Amino acid sequence: MGDRKVIVFDTTLRDGEQTPGVNFDKETKYKIANKLVSLGVDVIEAGFPAASNGDFEAVKYVAENLDGVTVAGLSRCVKSDIDRTYEALKNAKKSRIHLFIATSDIHLKYKLKISRDEALKMAVDSVKYALGKFDEIQFSAEDASRTDWDFLVKVFNEVIDAGAKIINIPDTVGYAVPKEFGRLVEYVKDNIHDRENVTISVHCHNDLGMAVVNSLSAVESGADQVEVTVCGIGERAGNAALEEVIMAINTRKDYFNVIHGINTKEIYSTCKLVSEMAGIELQPNKAIVGFNAFRHTAGIHQHGVINNKATYEIMKPEDIGITTDHISMGKLSGRNAFELKLKNMGFNLSRDEVNIAFKRFKDVADNKKVVDDEDIREIVEDVILNSKSFKEGELWG
Numbered sequence: 519m520g521d522r523k524v525i526v527f528d529t530t531l532r533d534g535e536q537t538p539g540v541n542f543d544k545e546t547k548y549k550i551a552n553k554l555v556s557l558g559v560d561v562i563e564a565g566f567p568a569a570s571n572g573d574f575e576a577v578k579y580v581a582e583n584l585d586g587v588t589v590a591g592l593s594r595c596v597k598s599d600i601d602r603t604y605e606a607l608k609n610a611k612k613s614r615i616h617l618f619i620a621t622s623d624i625h626l627k628y629k630l631k632i633s634r635d636e637a638l639k640m641a642v643d644s645v646k647y648a649l650g651k652f653d654e655i656q657f658s659a660e661d662a663s664r665t666d667w668d669f670l671v672k673v674f675n676e677v678i679d680a681g682a683k684i685i686n687i688p689d690t691v692g693y694a695v696p697k698e699f700g701r702l703v704e705y706v707k708d709n710i711h712d713r714e715n716v717t718i719s720v721h722c723h724n725d726l727g728m729a730v731v732n733s734l735s736a737v738e739s740g741a742d743q744v745e746v747t748v749c750g751i752g753e754r755a756g757n758a759a760l761e762e763v764i765m766a767i768n769t770r771k772d773y774f775n776v777i778h779g780i781n782t783k784e785i786y787s788t789c790k791l792v793s794e795m796a797g798i799e800l801q802p803n804k805a806i807v808g809f810n811a812f813r814h815t816a817g818i819h820q821h822g823v824i825n826n827k828a829t830y831e832i833m834k835p836e837d838i839g840i841t842t843d844h845i846s847m848g849k850l851s852g853r854n855a856f857e858l859k860l861k862n863m864g865f866n867l868s869r870d871e872v873n874i875a876f877k878r879f880k881d882v883a884d885n886k887k888v889v890d891d892e893d894i895r896e897i898v899e900d901v902i903l904n905s906k907s908f909k910e911g912e913l914w915g
């Protein structure tokens with residue numbers, strides 16, 4: 519038996535769109551969805567069809583025009599939502615309804631104002647009603663991490679008996695901690711019916727900055743599917759970032775021993791597209807795709823990276839599709855880094871020219887925190903020009 523495969527369920531177009539201030543129209547959703555297909559996600563949650571006419575149209579459009587991927591739509595456990603979701607997804611190559619209802623006492627009492635039994639009945643009735651209308655039925659117990667574990671398992675078992683093949687454990691409010699969340703996944707795994715044929719999914723939020731670690735802990739505990747968004751965008755502090763979960767699994771495959779269908783070389787361009795479309799600038803120190811993620815500033819680090827990248831880089835920028843050298847030049851940069859930079863920029867200077875250029879570079883760096891490629895180009899061109907006229911002067915003299 520080979521390594522276990524982790525299914526990547528991308529919800530950039532649904533939970534990601536719940537980022538404050540973000541609104542994707544039909545064309546934008548389609549554009550991002552296409553990119554997600556190239557990236558290799560298994561499921562795209564395109565939206566919440568019953569939420570608005572605009573979103574209904576967008577989900578329908580994505581479902582009708584996308585190949586090679588399962589398209590999911592979110593739905594409350596009410597008939598009208600299920601009907602609407604069916605209308606939006608009926609022409610998809612492969613459709614999945616994502617039914618959800620809250621199961622924690624705090625949500626039941628103050629939000630839905632119904633009892634546990636009533637919630638359970640709505641969940642089961644909805645799965646039964648959805649049966650046959652979609653290729654797959656996924657059921658989410660909203661606020662699962664704050665739900666009584668026995669009640670949670672009871673709900674899961676009844677929806678599984680009714681026909682749901684994917685059960686999702688959301689940490690809706692970002693409350694879980696990694697070990698505890700892993701234990702919850704194990705508890706569910708050990709107590710659900712038909713484990714062999716049921717996919718266990720997790721959906722983590724980042725309110726305490728733990729969406730990615732909680733997702734990874736769940737994978738370690740046997741979760742089959744992770745729900746993620748590109749760049750971690752989403753409601754409040756966002757969701758687990760696809761690129762972080764995937765690169766952790768990749769970089770530490772010795773530890774996780776799982777595989778996935780993501781083409782990591784598409785990560786950088788996908789993140790760029792989504793941050794552009796969402797109008798969200800990524801923090802410079804963002805893991806994996808932040809502007810500084812592969813920049814080395816300290817001279818000793820730069821020296822190490824030039825001799826062997828593995829000294830300070832656990833991943834290669836090329837792995838996520840970045841092609842520049844990303845060596846940031848500043849006053850702490852040594853001669854080795856400078857020479858590599860020249861080489862990467864295509865300059866081939868004599869020893870003397872490098873000496874002069876390096877001196878100038880140091881002068882510039884004293885007054886500027888980051889010396890960019892343009893600055894270096896100017897310095898080099900100036901040096902070449904001067905040394906040429908010097909040589910020409912010699913010839914004439």
Ligand SMILES: [Zn+2]
Nearest residue numbers: 533690721753
């Ligand atoms: Zn969510």
